[in-house]
Amino acid sequence: MTDTPLLQPAPESIERRPLSTAARILMGGPVVLVTTTWRGRSNVMPLAWHMPVSSDPALIAIAIEQSRYSVDMIDHAEEFALNIPKRPMLHHVQYLGALSGEHVDKLEAAQLAHFAPARVSAPLIEGCAAWIEAGVRHQLPFGDHVVYIAEVMAVHVDPASFGERWRTDAGEDRPLLYLGGTAYSTLDREQEARPPRDLEAPERILAERIAEELELTTEARERREEIEGQLADEVQRGNIVDVSELAADLDIDDADKLDLSGGVVLGEPD
């Protein structure tokens, strides 16, 4: 008989949730617009369920619910393009997810300008941050979805949005992340991980690093509160405040992280 170690019960603060929550927990990546063309008709659908599956050859996977018109389109065309919209396109994305291309020309309805792809027939949508053209290699039905494993045939990026990786400092050129429902987000800041080098005591070094990170968070919050206090005073006195200067003091890249709801503040004109 093997000794089963006694495990601690789950902490009381932890909640049990329905199985469907698993998919939402795994979300938060860039939403994509899947474009397809077949027999002169094109379609576009927003999609959040995607992942890379192989680097050599470069393969990606997308999961589409079986009833979608895009399934018919991809089954026939055996190729598609992924267009990664920039942050300002969130309303377009939500709109395109509420219609089926079976009865409506969604590209036309949303007035989306597009341009010629390099390797597939699906159109590439203007104003996006990156584009991936792909040819289907496997079509696998799983549950109520169909998973397409597709080989990457061409990749294009807007360098304002993507250098060696997504640029977190790219403002409106940042990609749109999807959290579920009607909730979206953007990439906020980049952080560099510093794993322990001393293999003798990784647990000590890792514990120190967590303490360091928490301290940095507290420090940043206290500094922000202090600056917000100063700002409120200035506004109360009727002074004009240069928000961009304050943001620089705070070492943050955009002033929208300050709570300006307490008064009218005049900043630099755009």
Ligand SMILES: Cc1cc2nc3c(=O)[nH]c(=O)nc-3n(C[C@H](O)[C@H](O)[C@H](O)COP(=O)(O)O)c2cc1C
């Ligand atoms: C942000 C967002 C993400 C979505 N992700 C997916 C997805 O990963 N898979 C899917 O089957 N449908 C997804 N949908 C729903 C489809 O986009 C929606 O049903 C669309 O109208 C299907 O279009 P079609 O019938 O023209 O193919 C998503 C919708 C939104 C708004």
